Amino acid sequence: MLQEENWDSAYSANNINEMFSNFQNILIRNFDNSFPVITTGNRHKSANWITNGIKISCNRKRELYLLRSNSNNPQIINFYNIYCSILKKVIIEAKNAYKKADT
Secondary structure (H helix, E strand, C coil), X not given: CCCCCCCHHHHCCCCHHHHXXXXXXXXXXXXXXXXXXXXXXXXXXXXXXXXXXXXXXXXXXXXXXXXXXXXXXXXXXXXXXXXXXXXXXXXXXXXHHHHHHHC
16 A cells, blocks of 8 residues: 555655655555454453452452462461362352352
8 A cells, every 4th residue: 555655745845844644644544444443342352250348358368369479377378278279169159059040
């Protein structure tokens, strides 16, 4: 597309700023024509299964992660790992219960 473009407006300008502006306009127009914006469908999945308890537990997990990352205490690390596994099971159960109620 750029080979077929008429560049006279870019070369025939009076000053360098106008020349650059014309060049930029040609370039942007061809870029926009070559790569149009494509809109896709909304891929946001419904997360109605997330309860207030799960939100609170996720925030607590975040706090425990920060505590664990700043500590070498094996009890804290073990507690964090157990908390994560329990939370993961709760989330899976909540999703499954929501799917069953939805159908």
